[in-house]
Amino acid sequence: xxxxxxxxxxxxxxxxxxxxxxxxxxxxxxxxxxQTTTTxxxxxxxxxxxxxxxxxxxxxxxxxxxxxxxxxxxxASALKSHSSNVTCLDFSSNGKYxxxxxxxxxxxxxxxxxxxxxxxxxxxxxxxxxxxxxxxxSPDSRAFITWLAxxxxxxxxxxxxxxxxxxxxxxxxxxxxxxxxxxxxxxxIAATGKFIMTASVDTTIxxxxxxxxxxxxxxxxxxxxxxxAISPCGRFVASCxxxxxxxxxxxxxxxxxxxxxxxxxxxLKGHSxxxxxxxxxxxxxxxxxxxxxxxxxxxxxxxxxxxxxDPYLLRxxxxxxxxxxxxxISPDARAVAVCTxxxxxxxxxxxxxxxxxxxxxxxxxxxxxxxxxxxxFLVCTGDRAVRVxxxxxxxxxxxxxxxxxxxxxxxxxxxxxxxxxLKDAQNALDTVLNAHKTDQxxx
Numbered sequence: 001x002x003x004x005x006x007x008x009x010x011x012x013x014x015x016x017x018x019x020x021x022x023x024x025x026x027x028x029x030x031x032x033x034x035q036t037t038t039t040x041x042x043x044x045x046x047x048x049x050x051x052x053x054x055x056x057x058x059x060x061x062x063x064x065x066x067x068x069x070x071x072x073x074x075x076a077s078a079l080k081s082h083s084s085n086v087t088c089l090d091f092s093s094n095g096k097y098x099x100x101x102x103x104x105x106x107x108x109x110x111x112x113x114x115x116x117x118x119x120x121x122x123x124x125x126x127x128x129x130x131x132x133x134x135x136x137x138s139p140d141s142r143a144f145i146t147w148l149a150x151x152x153x154x155x156x157x158x159x160x161x162x163x164x165x166x167x168x169x170x171x172x173x174x175x176x177x178x179x180x181x182x183x184x185x186x187x188x189i190a191a192t193g194k195f196i197m198t199a200s201v202d203t204t205i206x207x208x209x210x211x212x213x214x215x216x217x218x219x220x221x222x223x224x225x226x227x228x229a230i231s232p233c234g235r236f237v238a239s240c241x242x243x244x245x246x247x248x249x250x251x252x253x254x255x256x257x258x259x260x261x262x263x264x265x266x267x268l269k270g271h272s273x274x275x276x277x278x279x280x281x282x283x284x285x286x287x288x289x290x291x292x293x294x295x296x297x298x299x300x301x302x303x304x305x306x307x308x309x310d311p312y313l314l315r316x317x318x319x320x321x322x323x324x325x326x327x328x329i330s331p332d333a334r335a336v337a338v339c340t341x342x343x344x345x346x347x348x349x350x351x352x353x354x355x356x357x358x359x360x361x362x363x364x365x366x367x368x369x370x371x372x373x374x375x376x377f378l379v380c381t382g383d384r385a386v387r388v389x390x391x392x393x394x395x396x397x398x399x400x401x402x403x404x405x406x407x408x409x410x411x412x413x414x415x416x417x418x419x420x421x422l423k424d425a426q427n428a429l430d431t432v433l434n435a436h437k438t439d440q441x442x443x
Contacts, residue, residue, distance in 0.1 A: 068363035068383055074356065074432070076377060079120050079386040081108055086381040088134045088368050092141035093191065095373040099144055100386055101132040107146060107157070109167065112372060115388050125157055125169035134186060139193045139234075147187050147198070153178050154187065154198065154212070176212040180204060186227060191234035194253055199228030205239060207251060207262060215259045220247060227277045227326075233284040236265060240275035246289055248301075266305040270297065270313055276321065282331035282373070286349075287311070290327040290338055294318060298336070298349055317352045319345060322365075328378070330371040334397035337378050339366040344380055346393045350400060355393045362387070376428075395429035 067080060084103040091098055091112070098110040107125040114120050132146035132155075143158045154176040160168040182202030189196050195215060196208040203225050205218040220228075222241035230237055238248040246268040252260040268278075273292035280287055285302035296319050300312040322340045329336050329349070336347045342365060346356040362382030369380045371391065375398075378389045402422040409415050 067385060070361055070387065072358055072389070074358075074390045074392055076388045076390050077115050077117075077120060079108075079110055079122070079388065080384065081120075081122050081124075082106070082384045085364065085383055086367070086386060088132075089370050089379055089381060089386065090136050090144070091370060091373050092137040093139055093373065094141045097137070097141065098372070098379065098386070099135045099137060100381065101127075101135040101146060102384070103131050103149075105131040107132055107135055107144065107169075109159075110386075112374075112377075115377060123167055123169075127155070128171070130155075134184070136188055138189055139191050145187060145189060145196065147184055148175065151175060151178075152180065152184070154196065154208075174212070176208065179206055179214060185225060186229060188230040190230050190251070191232060192253075194234070194257065195251055195259070197228070197230050197237055199225055199239060201225055203241070205237060207237070207259075209259070216251075216262045218249060218262060222247070226275065229278070229280070231280045231284040232282050236284065237262075238278060238280075238287075240278055240289065242274045244271040244273055244275065244291065244293070245269045246275055246278050246287070266301070266303065266309075266311055268297075268299055268301075268311055270316075271295070276323075276325045277327045279327055279329045281329050281333035286314075286329065286333040288327050288329045288336050288349075290319065290321060290325050292321060294321055296327055296336065296338055296347075315349065315352050317347060319347075319354075324365060326366065326369045328369045328371055330375050330378075330391060330394050331373055332375050332394065332398070334375070334401065335371070335378075335391055335394040337369055337371070337380075339369050339380060341365050342382060344369065344378075344389075346378065346391075348393055348397045350397050355396065356389075358389065390432045392429065392432055395425055395432065398425040399429060 082102040082104055086100050086102045088101050089098060096112055098112055099107060101107045105127045108122040110122045130148045130150045133149045134147035135144055137144045143156060146155050148155055156172040158170045160170060162168060180198060180200045182200035184198055184200045187198045197205060199205045201224055203220040203222055205220060205228055206214055207216040209215055220239045220241060222243045225239050225241040228239040235250055236248050237251055238246055240246045248265045249262050250265045251262050254260050268289055271291035271293050275289050275291045278287055278289045287299045287301050288296060290296040295316050297313060298315040300314055303309040303311055319338050320340045325338060325340050327338050334349055336349055338345050342360050342362050344358040344361055345354050347354050361380060364382045366380050366382040371378050375394050376391055378391055380387055402418055402425060406418050
């Protein structure tokens with residue numbers, strides 16, 4: 001009897017709770033019905049009869065990330081037209097242009113004569129349905145090649161000059177066929193115009209003709225490849241990677257210009273750990289290497305390798321390194337730049353001394369580092385900007401070298417020529433240093 005009373009009381013309480021819940025649900029549902037809208041075919045909201053017009057919702061503004069701020073007395077300019085990270089840089093052989101490619105599906109062509117101006121205009125080549133990770137000028141500076149990230153192949157662009165001095169960019173009708181299985185880390189065009197090189201991390205280097213036919217395949221046997229490049233003279237292809245050496249091959253052609261073979265030329269041996277990067281001087285008679293062992297080295301490669309003569313080690317210099325460190329030597333072989341992470345150090349090849357240090361140049365690790373063909377500037381990138389530095393180290397080294405040569409010469413004609421070169425180098429250095437003093441006084 002007692003149990004029946006409890007059960008009856010529970011049923012009554014449950015019914016009351018159900019009524020309260022139903023009343024609350026009906027009350028909350030009513031405002032939703034009052035805000036109902038219908039749309040026309042163009043998706044414009046139309047007020048339904050007997051309903052209240054909803055308040056328009058404001059779209060949240062997508063804020064563009066701010067550019068990384070960096071200043072230094074030797075900073076000549078910063079090129080900032082790209083909207084995403086720049087991955088590669090290249091100077092034209094005539095020294096007039098700098099090409100940069102980025103994840104924003106564009107290649108930008110900059111005029112080097114504008115580097116010291118306040119405004120830096122550039123021309124844009126769109127990379128349709130893809131983006132370029134690498135870019136290289138042709139020897140005549142009238143075209144450039146790109147490596148496509150998604151297409152995993154080469155696309156050639158011709159530069160057609162218009163009457164106003166600007167260019168139109170026309171992509172070739174067909175891209176090169178896909179041949180690499182690994183990620184491609186560098187491409188290049190020989191200065192002779194006879195071949196194109198592509199290199200991947202899987203130790204494969206391919207030699208192509210300009211029409212997209214593979215002429216030869218090289219296995220570096222270095223377990224993995226960290227860098228590869230063509231020498232400025234257009235005769236050699238070199239690579240470095242997991243092993244502590246740099247391997248150099250000669251790409252041979254017949255007198256009539258037909259491809260013949262690829263033969264081993266020489267090696268750079270001496271590092272105690274893997275080599276991250278290397279670079280050639282403009283005449284290919286000097287090379288520099290940077291290694292995991294914490295040193296960079298300067299080599300004399302002007303040797304008779306066909307007679308088994310090995311390159312000479314000229315200098316070993318301790319330096320800071322990290323995974324992905326890059327090295328660049330100025331065309332006249334007087335200055336060397338090494339990047340580690342977001343920092344750049346510049347050394348004199350004559351003394352081996354570190355003369356400049358630029359810290360925190362970019363907001364991300366530096367991806368490319370190069371001197372211009374006239375020895376005036378050092379450029380690097382690691383985010384959306386390209387930073388351009390005056391090559392003060394090169395000017396100082398030129399002054400010291402010319403002063404030493406003047407002491408040793410007795411020929412009047414040579415002495416006059418050296419004196420003029422010394423005057424030009426000293427004036428260039430003074431102009432750079434005085435300009436920075438002026439800027440600092442203004443600040």
